[in-house]
Amino acid sequence: MTATRVLVLNSGSSSVKYQLLDMRDSSRLAVGLVERIGEETSRLKHTPLIGGGAEEREREEPIADHEAALKAVSAELAADGLGLDSPELAAIGHRVVHGGLKFSAPTVITDEVLAEIQRLVPVAPLHNPANITGIRTAQALRPDLPQVAVFDTAFHTTMPESAARYAIDVATADEHRVRRYGFHGTSHAYVSRETAKLLGKAPEDVNVIVLHLGNGASASAVRGGKCVDTSMGLTPLEGLVMGTRSGDVDPAVVFHLARVGGMSIDEVDALLNKKSGLIGLCGDNDMRVIRRRIDEGDEAAALAFDIYIHRLKKYIGAYYAVLGRVDAVAFTAGVGENAAPVREAAVAGLEELGLAVDGELNAVRSDEARLISPEYARVTVAVVPTDEELEIAQQTYALVGNRP
Known part of the structure; x- marks a missing residue:
């Protein structure tokens, strides 16, 4: 059996958004959101989209951390026959906000890649730590499965230096990685391509x-x-x-x-x-x-x-x-x-x-x-x-x- 499913995870500091897609036709099999992770009452919203149904299931209960959140997501998917242990799951794709200059394309996550994402935390203190947590949690649940980082900044790495550089002392800028990186890259990439398609x-x-x-x-x-x-x-x-x-x-x-x-x-x-x-x-x-x-x-x-x-x-x-x-x-x-x-x-x-x-x-x-x-x-x-x-x-x- 060829594995054709991809689970997409977008891990925030207290939330996890997810979608499970079948790449044979880019259809969505399930979507959901876990929010208020670590609070007294967390909430999980899950919508299965297989078999023509789209009835949202919602439950509120304490979800202590991202590991517990992903386990809860896995249980919801399993209830629909879409569990993380399925042989049809090809990979887990992670949204990572900041990839710096090193990552200009989607990248299979290794210890070295994770270390570089960690090194970029000072320029993305609100986002990269949560992304790292999501990656590590998913790795623990499926260590045998390819985990891929897709970076918000990657699409913008083609900017010329004249657009990417700030007019400040070069040595200071290089030492502290101060330059223009850009964000929302996955959206800009997708929309620019779809616009071209619209124009034929x-x-x-x-x-x-x-x-x-x-x-x-x-x-x-x-x-x-x-x-x-x-x-x-x-x-x-x-x-x-x-x-x-x-x-x-x-x-x-x-x-x-x-x-x-x-x-x-x-x-x-x-x-x-x-x-x-x-x-x-x-x-x-x-x-x-x-x-x-x-x-x-x-x-x-x-x-x-x-x-x-x-x-x-x-x-x-x-x-x-x-x-x-x-x-x-x-x-x-x-x-x-x-x-x-x-x-x-x-x-x-x-x-x-x-x-x-x-x-x-x-x-x-x-x-x-x-x-x-x-x-x-x-x-x-x-x-x-x-x-x-x-x-x-x-x-x-x-x-x-x-x-x-």
Whole structure:
């Protein structure tokens, strides 16, 4: 029997998201989430998708750690005949946020690979430790199975040094690994390829600006299937206005808040990462709520929206200049896929660049990739739903699927 299933794990500090896919047709067999790991009451949501059924099972109970979480996931999968001990399971693919410069492709996890992911913890302190925990737990449960790391940063390793380097002392930057790495790479890779497919072209023949707009948000300039610039940097804080992150600020803001405001480094860190962006501007980070407040005449919400759009337009213009020729602008992720007013506002006024949105097409709600620009527009504007789990599964299976 040829093993064709891949389990995708996305381990957070107190959560595990998972999907089991059959790579013969990229179908999902089960999806689920364990959250509040380590708290008094944890929750597991599991949805089997085999046999035409999709009834979610949910239970709340104490789940002490990631090992207990994965054992609970394994039990749920086994109840559907999809257990981790199945000979049909080919590999486990892990989302790993930071791969630095060393990892530019999916990688079978060895002790040396795990050690390098550990060495990158200082530049991804919120993410890599949880990813490592998930990997070690899965290795303990299935030590015989290939475990593959798929890195958020990998797609962006093709950026030229002119885009990746900060203009600071080179020796200092190299010593402390300070450079622009970029994130959301699996999404940018998937969406840029799907956009080319939507245009009926090969990825190497298309230049795309990808706008991944969720609670976290990032933009990328993709030339011929390769990333040449992206908005996130050393960390996911740089770039666009996000749900709770500030995006671009003058670095001296940090010094000012420390010297004049008396804030500690940790307090400034929390401010810029957790109390800024949309929630800092108007108290809400849900674009649906913000749009409702705008309709009700709320000035703070309107200003937050305008700041969000202003930053988005700046990056569209900047990446247009970087690419020189743009074939498509693709909106993706929760806000990008569902918030028609954001798409309309982001493109408004850019007609001289060949960009326009058709109002009727833009208003359509769909889970399918689709064009929303009028036929006369020189640059295609598209909505392309992202699928990071499928991207991880595909990269994982491509690496290990043909192994004996």
